[in-house]
Amino acid sequence: MRITNKNFIPDRSRPGLTTTATGIVSRQGTGGNWATVGRRRKRRGGRRLQRRQGKEQCRRVEVRVGTLNVGTMTGKGREVADMMERRKVDMLCVQETKWKGSKARNIGGGFKLFYHGVDGKRNGVGVILKEEYSKSVVEVKRVSDRVMIVKVEVEGMMINVISAYAPQVGCEMEEKERFWSELDEVVDGVPRKERLVIGADFNGHVGEGNRGDEEVMGRYGFKERNVEGQMVVDFAKRMEMAVVNTYFKKKEDHRVTYKSGGRCTQVDYVLCRRCNLKEIGDCKVLAGDSVARQHRMVVCRMVLEVKKKRRRVRTERRIRWWKLKEEECSVRFRDEVRERLSGVKEVLDDWATTAGVMREAARKVLGVTSGNRKEDKETWWWNEEVQESIRRKRLAKQKWDTQSDEKSRQEYKEMRQQVKRDVAKAKEKAYEELYERLDTKEGEKDLYRLARQRDRAGKDVLQVRAVKDGEGNVLTSEESVLRRWREYFEQLMNEENQRERRLDDVELVKQDVDTLPSISIRGLILGSCATMRTE
Numbered sequence: 001m002r003i004t005n006k007n008f009i010p011d012r013s014r015p016g017l018t019t020t021a022t023g024i025v026s027r028q029g030t031g032g033n034w035a036t037v038g039r040r041r042k043r044r045g046g047r048r049l050q051r052r053q054g055k056e057q058c059r060r061v062e063v064r065v066g067t068l069n070v071g072t073m074t075g076k077g078r079e080v081a082d083m084m085e086r087r088k089v090d091m092l093c094v095q096e097t098k099w100k101g102s103k104a105r106n107i108g109g110g111f112k113l114f115y116h117g118v119d120g121k122r123n124g125v126g127v128i129l130k131e132e133y134s135k136s137v138v139e140v141k142r143v144s145d146r147v148m149i150v151k152v153e154v155e156g157m158m159i160n161v162i163s164a165y166a167p168q169v170g171c172e173m174e175e176k177e178r179f180w181s182e183l184d185e186v187v188d189g190v191p192r193k194e195r196l197v198i199g200a201d202f203n204g205h206v207g208e209g210n211r212g213d214e215e216v217m218g219r220y221g222f223k224e225r226n227v228e229g230q231m232v233v234d235f236a237k238r239m240e241m242a243v244v245n246t247y248f249k250k251k252e253d254h255r256v257t258y259k260s261g262g263r264c265t266q267v268d269y270v271l272c273r274r275c276n277l278k279e280i281g282d283c284k285v286l287a288g289d290s291v292a293r294q295h296r297m298v299v300c301r302m303v304l305e306v307k308k309k310r311r312r313v314r315t316e317r318r319i320r321w322w323k324l325k326e327e328e329c330s331v332r333f334r335d336e337v338r339e340r341l342s343g344v345k346e347v348l349d350d351w352a353t354t355a356g357v358m359r360e361a362a363r364k365v366l367g368v369t370s371g372n373r374k375e376d377k378e379t380w381w382w383n384e385e386v387q388e389s390i391r392r393k394r395l396a397k398q399k400w401d402t403q404s405d406e407k408s409r410q411e412y413k414e415m416r417q418q419v420k421r422d423v424a425k426a427k428e429k430a431y432e433e434l435y436e437r438l439d440t441k442e443g444e445k446d447l448y449r450l451a452r453q454r455d456r457a458g459k460d461v462l463q464v465r466a467v468k469d470g471e472g473n474v475l476t477s478e479e480s481v482l483r484r485w486r487e488y489f490e491q492l493m494n495e496e497n498q499r500e501r502r503l504d505d506v507e508l509v510k511q512d513v514d515t516l517p518s519i520s521i522r523g524l525i526l527g528s529c530a531t532m533r534t535e
Helices: 022-028 039-057 077-087 173-188 227-238 274-279 321-325 327-342 351-365 384-403 406-438 441-457 478-494 498-513 519-534
Strands: 058-069 091-095 101-108 111-117 125-129 137-142 147-154 157-165 195-201 241-243 258-260 263-265 268-273 280-286 297-307
Touching: 058 077, 058 157, 058 195, 058 268, 077 091, 077 101, 077 111, 077 125, 077 297, 077 384, 091 157, 091 195, 101 441, 111 137, 111 147, 125 147, 125 157, 147 173, 157 173, 173 227, 195 274, 195 297, 227 241, 241 274, 268 274, 268 297, 274 280, 274 297, 321 327, 327 351, 384 406, 406 441
Parallel strands: 058 091, 157 195
Antiparallel strands: 058 297, 091 125, 101 111, 111 125, 137 147, 147 157, 195 268, 241 268, 258 263, 280 297
16 A cells, blocks of 8 residues: 655665755745755755865966986086076075085076985985975985985975985995985875875886886886895885976977987886876976086976965065165255255144154165166176077087987087186176175175175075974964964963972982981082082
């Protein structure tokens, strides 16, 4: 028997049908029409709405990370900066820098190099950052002359950039195992929620094809795999990394990273976590640059989704007070101030008002600065003649790569020598002018300014913009940083000092001493208490 009831409420467990909220029932009554919708359609619409709202709250930031074995950084700093500026590279891992020391240095164009090396004749690694990212460095760890890591904050997101240089094929197995052990330890120390990018010269061939290794590499490698290449694949498997070079189908010229003596191989790689592969937009070899003789630069384009923030542009524009040294400007400024003060009916007794009048006159007569970045003092010699000479060398390198004959090789060799001569002349002329200026009285201020600038440029972290919590995680938001400082000071102020604790113990001991029967024992204990108090 079938019972029909038009006031029947459909069950939620019925597939494809769900009831609306109870508020509709109260408005329509039990006799109204029941509003039912497909469960699948409702769920899909909600997800689409959430996804749209999430995209509205986020924005896309593109970061270009590259790697290059430069052979040596001596005499190439400004040229590397020019190449990064032309190729729009934000972060560059460099290997075989052959610079001894552990510090940072401006190389011109707003780019800053963080490097580490033990011997000035071999090895050495570094990371070059664009100006906006060099100011956001949170931490720098220099593990050895083959491995170093730089942590950078990008719009509240942490990016860990590792520069690595593996031993060559002919090195001992002990040295190779030490390198992979150091690299494993560094990667293990990076939290999972932070981005990780490795730019390295692994001196190995991962080979073409990925049968059996689909989870860590693509099909577009180069030639055959060797023993060192198998070490790279094994490292990627145990660290859940991915060899980014092999995932993009490119021409052979955009896959080869090393060319010498007719040999073409692939030894330079960019690696990232497998879970972040969806953020990689492209990765290829950029041919046509002449910074390194044998290696080519590999560039990876990352697209990150970060939360929207209100940008506060704080460009300080200062009055050009130094122009008062000129007689004409000084006379005009005095006339302008007298004219403004004579036009005031009442006498200005307030110094703040008088200072305001003087500042307005100075802005009108002397002008203000633009607020843009000043020219790098270490690259005064980078003039148009040097740039033109380097451009001709780059064209000669491209001609040699395409023709590969003895004539083009000789032309490229002559252009390399010509660039060295032009750079040496430009540096000599620039430093002569600098020394002549330093001999004057005005040059003394420039000398101290250069010293402060070089000291500041040599520091890894210029401004502390993030702190770590108790578990070692980096906090970037303003609220979390303030909360962490409050917790730190509460713990610091409420913790009992060790010295105060010892003094309290001394007072308790002195009270108990009075009850001792022996005078000698009492004097011995009181002497010990006096010693503890002085400490």
